[in-house]
Amino acid sequence: MRQGSRPESPGEPPRRAPSFRTLAWVALFGSLLVAGALRHDDPPQPTAAQAGLRPGARTDPGTAAKGPGPGPLPASAPVRIRIPAIKVDAFLARLELDAEGTLQPPPASAPALAGWYADGTAPGSRGTAVVAGHVDTPHGPAVFHELGALEKGAExxxxxxxxxxxLFRVDAVEVHAKDAFPDEKVYGGSIRPELRLITCGGTWSEKTGYRANTVVYATLSAVR
Structure with a gap:
């Protein structure tokens, strides 16, 4: 698998750049090929109303001026993520790269666990932080199963x-085909503290698994 490149970012730079397209295609896939029995409980998919950024948010990665809201925080590892609207309350593991530069997902044996890319931006610091989690595993629905149901403005x-x-506010929730994944839009740098939540999405194929990824775009709105 190829070693990808991360767009230059004014935020905290990664010490090693993973293949982000590999993350979109593979890292959240895990052992889902054997999870065909779960297809009766398909995850929700984002609607057209959830896509696109709300007025006043940036339209291109890394190009907008800093708007109202708190300034960036010093780097500090995240330990827990909570999304009340979809009843997520999960610990965060450190996600690292393997020898081929692929970001390793949380283990399928721990479906309630999410993870963050530890060599990238810490959530709350300036730049684009990445948190990933399974949508389902052979054990059943997983931590980000309901991610596609999040609405703009959710906390x-x-x-x-x-x-x-x-505290982050959701700007948009979109689904991107894996064969046309917009690396720059999802992972591009920002002068503001931003967050991306990523899981599998789209339609399911018995041969290839999920054909898309659900991506949540969010911006820091408060600190407590």
Whole structure:
């Protein structure tokens, strides 16, 4: 698998750039090929109303001026993510790269666990932070099963090791085909603290698994 490149970012740079397209195609796929029995409980898919950024949010990665809201926080590892609207309350594991540069997902044996790309931006710091989780596993629906149901304005809380909680507001929820995944839009740098939540989505194929990824775009709105 190819080693990908991360667009230059004014936020906290990764120490090693993963293949982000590989993340979209493979890292959240895991052992889902054997989970055909779960297809009666398909995850919700984003609607057209959920797509696109709300007025005042940036339209291109890394190009907008800093708007109202809190400034970026110093880097501190996240430990927990809470999304009340879809009843998510999960611990966050560190996600690392393997020897081929592929971001490793949380284990399928821990479906309630999410993870963050530890060599990238910490949630709440300047730049684009990435949190990934399974939509389902052979054990049943997983931590991000309901991600596609999130609406604009929903709150995401990320608890950090420094005792602060970074609060994000959802700007958009979109589904992107894996063969046309918009790397720059999803992972591009930002001068503001932003967050991306990623899981599998779209239609299911018995041969290839999920054909798309559900992506949540969010921006830091408060700190407590």
């Amino acid at each position: 995401i809380a990320v608890d950090r090791q420094d005792g602060r909680t970074a």
